[in-house]
Amino acid sequence: MAGAWRGSLRARLMVGVVLLAAVGMVAVNAVSLVGLRLNLVDVADTTLAKTRQTLQHRVHSRRAPIDEDNLNSLIPDGAYIALVDARGRVVAQTPARDLDGRPRARPDLPTPLPDSFADHVVTLSAQGMPVPRYRTLAFSLGHSATVRPTPGASPQPFSRVVVAKSLQPAEDAVYWLIGADTAATLAVLGGIVLLSRGVLGVGLRPLRNMAATATAIADGDIDQRIEVARPHSEVGEVGTALNRAFDERQRSEEQLRQFVANASHELRTPLTTIRGWAQLHLHGLAQDPALIERAMLRIEGEAARMHSMVEELLLLARLDQGRPIAHAPVNLGALADDAVTDARVVAPGRPITAEVPDEVFTRGDEDRLRQVLQNLLSNALRHTPPDTPVTVTARSxxxxxxxxxxxxxxxxxxxxxxxxIFERFYRGDESRNPTxxxxxxxxxIVKSIAEAHHGTATxxxxxxxxxxxxxxxxxxR
Ligand SMILES: Nc1ncnc2c1ncn2[C@@H]1O[C@H](COP(=O)(O)OP(=O)(O)O)[C@@H](O)[C@H]1O
Ligand SMILES: [Mg+2]
Known part of the structure; x- marks a missing residue:
């Protein structure tokens, strides 16, 4: 059962839908996360640039040395600042612990600070660890200011400032969003699984019904047909086509049954006659030599009729198989002449004429085409009064x-x-007489042979x- 479910159309469609949805959602999430991160970095960079402006302005307008208190007031909350002297050494910086005494990572600045270090914003990792990372900008004040690194210490000159903003909040936001996105994606995919299960179950129900109907027909309930609710849908078209196939199959089976019934019936009549005469003889009832003679003649006649009927049935069966027939050029004019010559022998008193105005050729089986003319001529001889004129023509x-x-x-x-009259076993009223x-x-047979040659008989x-x-x-030609 599990194997059947795995291979089923519904399972495969569902896997396809869920995979497509998953790929789409992951792509959208990835793009928005990358976008968000870029945007947050951009915001940090803008803050740094603004800080540079305010710092340059404020430090410039200040004469007294800067101390630790106003160092922090110079920069936005949570940012890092380092004051660097002319030799590239850090003389004062944001303390390594915050006001609550928790350790605070600082960006890993090179010592001494090279001259053009971080002229444009760069990303540095924290001292001794890869995260948090800092967007870092260094700039020169263009003049010297002084700072008192610890209260009471002597003021120290500095001419460059490094400001840095931790990317921790940005990264926190991104990580939080990754978690939220993952949870939402999984929830939505779960929903899609349930929904597509339901939708596909309803959508594929007609296919299941079809299978059930076909199975019922195979099991013998041959009158069942598929219910086609929407004939122009794909499934509807399949249903209509299958119904037509079932109809056709039933029709041809019915035809075959009828054919076999007719054949049996037709063969039974001569057999009954033969048996009747044979039993008459066996029971010693036919002592009269004239009667025996008659019995033998009747037996012979009926056997001959059976023989030709069996031959005709075999021929029809072969034609029904649709096997390719011979493909040689056949001179139809010559066939018409031959057929008329033969018919004149059979019915010497009858005016029978052949009209062959020009040469006519077709491709096919000469013996079968001969039989066509023979059947038509023997009908004309048999089903019309003896002196009725008959004409055979062959023309293009x-x-x-x-x-x-x-x-x-x-x-x-x-x-x-x-x-x-072209139906099998059909005979006109006046021809029903078994004799x-x-x-x-x-x-x-004429019709079947004509059709085997891609022609018609009318x-x-x-x-x-x-x-x-x-x-x-x-x-x-
Ligand atoms: N030339 C004809 N004139 C009148 N009726 C004909 C002629 N040919 C055929 N038929 C009718 O068509 C029927 C079917 O012909 P056919 O299939 O050859 O069967 P059969 O000749 O064995 O009766 C005949 O029984 C007859 O009633
Ligand atoms: Mg006939």
């Missing part, structure tokens, strides 16, 4: 189609019949005037 059309037609001037068909020898598969018929069957195929 300007649009690149090679066209085979078989036209008779027989009774034609009502539209309702014409619509269905007519038809199987109802002839035209469906009929045009008028009741009482006759029918024209047309097979259109791609022509080649």
């Amino acid at each position: 059309l300007p649009d690149g189609t090679a066209e085979l037609t078989v036209t008779d001037q027989g009774p034609g068909m009502p539209p309702a019949t014409a619509e269905r 007519s020898g038809g199987t109802g598969l002839g035209l469906s 009929v045009h018929t008028t009741l009482g005037k006759g029918s024209t069957f047309t097979v259109a195929l791609p022509a080649t």
Whole structure:
């Protein structure tokens, strides 16, 4: 279960969302922290520059020596000051302990102080430790003043001043903010985890429903379909596509079931006849040689019908597989001539003509195309009165189609019949007589062969005037 959750779409989306949010928040926090620090350093620097101005002014206007008390009053709260003599030695500075006696770090100044030390603000660390650090500025007064380092001591001259401001408050603020940001970030990420769990759970529910429906269908509840609430959403499109696939699957299964049922039914009729005659003979009921002769003829006839039906079924099954057919050039004109010659032998009394105005070629399987003409011609012979004229044509059309037609001037068909004659096992009313020898598969084979050649098979018929069957195929030179 844990493994399934780890690999699930929801888990991966959630991890993605949380990671993106985390990266975004960390980036924003980092930028604001760096900005804050820069700003605080800037504020310290500005304070130092102002202090320099006031100091220069105040020390200038003063004649008496400076003592420890007014040393501290010269600078802003918490800042450090050192007075340096002409040789670079510190003569007085902010004490190492504050008023409460707590130790106070001082910036680590070099001794002696080089001449141009800290002309611009620099960062120094505290004596003996890396933090706190100080922004430090040194400047010369341009004249000499005096300071009394300890009460009662003799005044000492100084000409340079170092002021420094600890970065401790700035760094404290930054560290505090890092803590607060981290806590806030973690809280928000926790919230995002919970929220995205909920949102993704709702958003992905249709996918779970789909899986449930597909499983139900696989388990045999074939009428189930996926509920598509929003057909134009991505999930909706998947649902619609799956429903179409299920429909198609169900339709083709139904078709197959129907086909098998029809085939069994059609094969049962000749089998019943054969068994009937055989049992008649076995029970000694058919003593009359004429009756035996008739039985044998019927058995032979029915067996032949079964044979051709099985052959046709096999052919249809092969065509249904959609396997590629032969791809050789076929002379349709020659095929039409051959078919007409054969038909004249079968029906000597009938006017059958071939019309082949020009050479027509297509690419495909010659035997199958021969069968197309044979099926259409045998229909024309079988389903029209014996003296009805039949015409076979093969010609090429300007649009690149090679066209085979078989036209008779027989009774034609009502539209309702014409619509269905290409269906498997469909036979017209007058052809239902089992002795007519038809199987109802002839035209469906014609259609399948035409489609295997990327062509079409159609009929045009008028009741009482006759029918024209047309097979259109791609022509080649
Ligand atoms: N030339 C035709 N004239 C009238 N009806 C026809 C013609 N050809 C076919 N039909 C009708 O179409 C039906 C289906 O034809 P087919 O698939 O070849 O089956 P079968 O010939 O075995 O009956 C026939 O039963 C018949 O009713
Ligand atoms: Mg037929």
